Amino acid sequence: MNATKTHGKHGDFAIEAKGLVKRFKSGKAFIEVLKNVDFDARHGDLTMVMGPSGSGKSTLIAALSGLLRPEEGKVSALDVDNLWKMSSGKIDKFRLDHCGFIFQGFNLFPALSALQQVEIVLKFQGLSKSDARKQAMITLKEVGLGHRLHQRPSILSGGEKQRVAIARALAKNPQILFADEPTSALDGENGQIVIQLLRRAATQHGAAVICVTHDPRLEAWADRVIKIEDGIIISDERRVPDPNAALAHH
Numbered sequence: 001m002n003a004t005k006t007h008g009k010h011g012d013f014a015i016e017a018k019g020l021v022k023r024f025k026s027g028k029a030f031i032e033v034l035k036n037v038d039f040d041a042r043h044g045d046l047t048m049v050m051g052p053s054g055s056g057k058s059t060l061i062a063a064l065s066g067l068l069r070p071e072e073g074k075v076s077a078l079d080v081d082n083l084w085k086m087s088s089g090k091i092d093k094f095r096l097d098h099c100g101f102i103f104q105g106f107n108l109f110p111a112l113s114a115l116q117q118v119e120i121v122l123k124f125q126g127l128s129k130s131d132a133r134k135q136a137m138i139t140l141k142e143v144g145l146g147h148r149l150h151q152r153p154s155i156l157s158g159g160e161k162q163r164v165a166i167a168r169a170l171a172k173n174p175q176i177l178f179a180d181e182p183t184s185a186l187d188g189e190n191g192q193i194v195i196q197l198l199r200r201a202a203t204q205h206g207a208a209v210i211c212v213t214h215d216p217r218l219e220a221w222a223d224r225v226i227k228i229e230d231g232i233i234i235s236d237e238r239r240v241p242d243p244n245a246a247l248a249h250h
């Protein structure tokens with residue numbers, strides 16, 4: 001992976017959103033899940049988005065990343081001025097080229113080995129077979145899975161599966177990395193490995209890492225903690241991260 005990124009036309013901001021409103025239909029009424037949310041995230045920062053269940057965290061990530069169209073508001077990202085003004089094909093291409101995604105449920109293909117899970121995304125992006133293999137191996141080694149390259153998900157532990165998912169997201173060296181509850185299915189020790197990898201993606205690769213979590217212990221690794229409640233951002237604080245913080249109970 002390259003060490004530094006070329007920043008887009010929004011400078012330090014990898015992504016900036018203004019006035020996001022998202023409503024869902026609930027019977028005959030609408031519920032407003034995002035209420036005029038402004039949001040931004042910088043290259044090199046691990047930005048944590050925290051809040052109670054149902055507060056709108058996943059909806060926010062989906063609106064920021066081009067997965068769920070907001071009713072109102074604007075998202076600017078990298079060199080794009082208004083993501084939601086683009087065609088769905090262009091939005092998909094933007095996501096493929098620049099964004100990585102890590103979810104709670106890993107979302108791995110059952111029939112593919114760890115190496116193939118990562119390779120397939122790189123080939124889809126246009127890398128040759130041999131370059132894809134090389135890059136996939138490098139990234140899997142980076143997440144500590146050099147010895148698991150040829151295993152399928154069914155025989156990997158939860159922590160190993162999440163590391164494959166992280167390798168898949170990181171292999172293309174994304175400028176924006178979205179993680180939605182990436183540690184919630186893991187024990188403390190594996191959760192710590194995962195949050196440290198996300199920290200590294202921000203510090204060493206300059207990615208803007210946006211991580212949704214319930215777990216207040218993860219704050220220790222964050223540059224910034226944004227709290228959302230009932231569709232409104234209620235606080236936004238910068239902090240000094242501690243890359244050596246401990247999550248695991250020994």
Ligand SMILES: Nc1ncnc2c1ncn2[C@@H]1O[C@H](COP(=O)(O)OP(=O)(O)OP(=O)(O)O)[C@@H](O)[C@H]1O
Pocket residue numbers: 024025033051052053054055056057058059060
């Ligand atoms: N597709 C949908 N249709 C209707 N309502 C939805 C839909 N998606 C989410 N909601 C509602 O929007 C609200 C916010 O959901 P969201 O998943 O964004 O919250 P969250 O903060 O991520 O919660 P959690 O921490 O439990 O994942 C919830 O009340 C949820 O029921």
